[in-house]
Amino acid sequence: MFTKGNLFKNCWKGAAIIARSTIGKIRGTYDQLSRTEKKVAQLALDNPAVVSEMTIKELASATGVSTATISRFVKRMDYSNYREFTMALAHTAAEMTPQQNSFPELAEGDSLATIANKTFRFSINSLRATNEALNEDDLARAVIKIINAKTVAFFGLGGSAVAALDGYHKFLRTPLNVTYHPDYDIQLMQAARMTAQDCAIVISHSGRNHETLEIVRELKRNGVAIIVITSYSGSELAQAAAVTFLSLTDEVKYRSEGMYSLISQMTILDSLFMMTVLRSSSRTKPVLTRVRDVIEQTRYDS
Amino acid sequence: MFTKGNLFKNCWKGAAIIARSTIGKIRGTYDQLSRTEKKVAQLALDNPAVVSEMTIKELASATGVSTATISRFVKRMDYSNYREFTMALAHTAAEMTPQQNSFPELAEGDSLATIANKTFRFSINSLRATNEALNEDDLARAVIKIINAKTVAFFGLGGSAVAALDGYHKFLRTPLNVTYHPDYDIQLMQAARMTAQDCAIVISHSGRNHETLEIVRELKRNGVAIIVITSYSGSELAQAAAVTFLSLTDEVKYRSEGMYSLISQMTILDSLFMMTVLRSSSRTKPVLTRVRDVIEQTRYDS
DNA sequence: TTGAAATGTGAAACTTCTTTTCATATAATA
DNA sequence: TATTATATGAAAAGAAGTTTCACATTTCAA
Structure with a gap:
């Protein structure tokens, strides 16, 4: 035995x-x-x-x-x-056997598995770098603003629309009032309607997109608390923010449009979501469960 | 070429x-x-x-x-x-290494920085697990289907809509004809219009969402090549696919809706995108550059 | 329900792999 | 040269691993 x-x-x-x-x-x-x-x-x-x-x-x-x-x-x-x-x-x-050396660029001769491995490695590195750049102080200020806001609105255009949509989706699971619309004009109108009691989460990789800046100026005029997620701390966008989170990534050939920064941005949003849930859990949990039930209903079993 | x-x-x-x-x-x-x-x-x-x-x-x-x-x-x-x-x-x-497999639970007493660290850790672990489950064979078959497709359509509802939107965004940078619409009815109509010359990329965390399955059945009727990204290899969805990619993640308290799988799914899409670009680079590069120029125009400085 | 058909399972037969025994060869020593 | 110690491979014995087969369970259509 x-x-x-x-x-x-x-x-x-x-x-x-x-x-x-x-x-x-x-x-x-x-x-x-x-x-x-x-x-x-x-x-x-x-x-x-x-x-x-x-x-x-x-x-x-x-x-x-x-x-x-x-x-x-x-x-x-x-x-x-x-x-x-x-x-x-x-x-x-x-x-x-010789250790896998530190990561080179993607090359045209790479096998498919190598391309995939490198892509995942890059993503992981971006997450690591982004994680290291976070600090408790910013997190605390952001969570307070989110929890106390009458409405939390997400703003993001182009590639960052994906992150904004994701943030909106996640926060739908909380009892907070959340808002997002993919269309620029509607985002701008939404910004115009907001007040000092609200909180805006603005996502932009470069921080220099015309339309996004227009939205931020509008928000600023209204005294809205602005949380920015971007890759460049020096941008006008970052300057306007009450709290700025940086998504960091090693820029790579073929990839200047910040594709890697996207998952970093989303993981920042995810962190904010988890904090919000855990910091206001007795209020949130029932809603979380209710949302889960709704999702279950769209499935054909269990 | x-x-x-x-x-x-x-x-x-x-x-x-x-x-x-x-x-x-x-x-x-x-x-x-x-x-x-x-x-x-x-x-x-x-x-x-x-x-x-x-x-x-x-x-x-x-x-x-x-x-x-x-x-x-x-x-x-x-x-x-x-x-x-x-x-x-x-x-x-x-x-x-021993540290790689530890998956700590989130706890209510955690400090904000700890919550963020754990969230990033979870994400990194999900990426790692997903990466390990990929194999060259599936990647090769998927890339062939994508490259040879007359149209590549993305399908995703609920949480997976984010991933589908992201995939659509990425592949807009290639010369391929790509399609995505967030609305279920339009996705279904789109599925009905597709043929054996096309390729569908279907994303669903659980693989058992009613509507998603309806779309897949329609695609199947039309003989469309289906690439599935899901977290469960046993689902009907996975069975219907020509190629299935798994986004793997350790399920965690508060998180049964597959939030971590999202970034894994996106990184799979990212890998497919990079492969498509690198395998057809002479044809694609001009388009990539053109797209980049368009993005530059929306910025106030270069 | 009910009865195929398909699938999953363990016992045991069977195959392959590893160890031990034993007879023989070789080398070292007196 | 006879004696003893050591080394070696063939083959038997013993383990480990695989396949077959009969039975149990599940699935699915009628």
Whole structure:
């Protein structure tokens, strides 16, 4: 029967062996080995990754010795069986392979999987950078403004419309009054209707889009609390804001339109949403549940 | 210029180099597995390092299933035998640093900065998991369908409307004919107008939204190539697709509506976009530049 | 419901892989 | 040269892993 105790015992046994690299162990024992065993050792040293995938038979015929000799060889190396030996060999082989170097540009020759991997890596890096740039103080001021607002309106045009829509969607799950419309003219009218009791969340990658600035000026005239999410702290947009959050990203060839910043912006919005929920949870939770129920109804089961 | 031959050549090269991670593979197949197989998958996900050292019998008694089932399980995961599976598992287990798999819950007592940090962590983990579940083969098939389509239409309702809008926005930068409308009825009409020469990209977190399924059925009737982005590989939606991409995320308290999956979905779209651009770059680049110029005009300085 | 058909499952037969035994060869020593 | 220690491979024995087969369960159409 197999028990947890057993499980952990095996685990430790393995750990003890891994402590010293397999290859080091072979090197260290090398001259104590017999002539045939040296052939095995040599192949394992030269090609650890390949050998680690071989069965004992394959290794036997590859080295021209019997399986018996190999079995004895691994025992002499202090492994309890051949399987343990190949696992350990694979392990050290993996550690030795050159580490993935830091991330270069996307290139036309890249395989599809490479393109995908790089895209994900870039996104992850953007999130990390954005996360590091956040500070408690800004977050606190933003959450207070959001929670106390009579209405929270989202503004975003072009690429940032996606983020604004996302923010609107998320905050629909709270009891707050939220507003968003994709059309510029309507956004501008909405801005004109707002007051000092309201809160505006404005998203713009560059911070220098004409129309977005027009909206911000209108908001400012009305004394609305403005929270800005942008990639450039120096822009007029950032200057006008009560609180500015920066979405940071390494700009890349083909990508000057801030595609990576989008997910950073959305994750900032997500953070704001989570804070709002957790800071006003007793008031919000019932609404959250109700929204969830509505969504469930559009599904054909459960 | 890109050709099919070219695509496949690169495709194979990539496939050989970047194997999909074992854990990603298990996660991606998880809900297609049977009840007993899930037990095996669960233990492998929870304890990859320990499982990788077990014999098939040990794993069988640890999970309470037969060795036969496990043998079939690893074949289903595309490994040629159990040994290959444990080797691969050991390999990916070694690559994962301990900090990467911790998914802390959000708690009401958390400071604002902590909430933000956790939110970003969750997002990063979702991206990582999603990335691991991608495979070259699916990517290649999707890109071919997109590049050769007369029209590429995006479909997404509710929360997924954000992702669909984002995809539409991105692909506007390519010379492809793209289409998206937020309204369900119009999406349905659009689906009815499409043919076997077209390609549909359908996004749905749960894969079981009534309306989305209605659209997919209409698309299917017309023989449209369907690319699905969803979080559940077992859904009817996923079954109907020519290619399915999974956005993976650990579900969390307060978050059952797949908010984290959104950025994963968007990054999948982003990857598809980048592939499309790079695989057809000489044709696309002029258009990309033209779009950029249009955006520049809406700014007050360059 | 009910009865195919499809799918999932474990026991056991079977295959393949690994270890041990044993007979023999080789080298070292007195 | 005889004796002893050591090394080696063939083959038997033993483990590990895979496949088959019969039975159980689920699905789905009537």
